[in-house]
């Protein structure tokens with residue numbers, strides 16, 4: 001359900017806008033806009049004291065954007081060359097054993113194979 005918050009100009013309450021259809025017989029002729037706290041009628045949409053009219057969509061956009069950034073960050077980490085089984089690093093270069101070319105630790109490619117994480121310290125020797 002869509003709720004519209006208002007700060008009533010009559011009773012001063014932070015409350016919800018009440019929207020009632022107005023019928024002339026079976027024909028909808030308009031809407032009655034009133035305060036759900038005190039019942040004060042607003043003459044038209046322009047007279048409704050909306051509370052922060054644009055807050056809703058803007059907040060959603062910011063939350064949406066930061067959520068997408070987080071997903072990208074976590075998703076990216078697994079695909080980097082430095083996590084790949086073919087990635088070889090030495091003091092002079094970073095090298096992809098599969099493509100036989102120099103790569104950056106932050107590169108990605110479609111032949112990525114996740115390097116097996118070995119336990120123990122023997123690999124360091």
Ligand SMILES: [Zn+2]
Nearest residue numbers: 008011035038
């Ligand atoms: Zn009111």
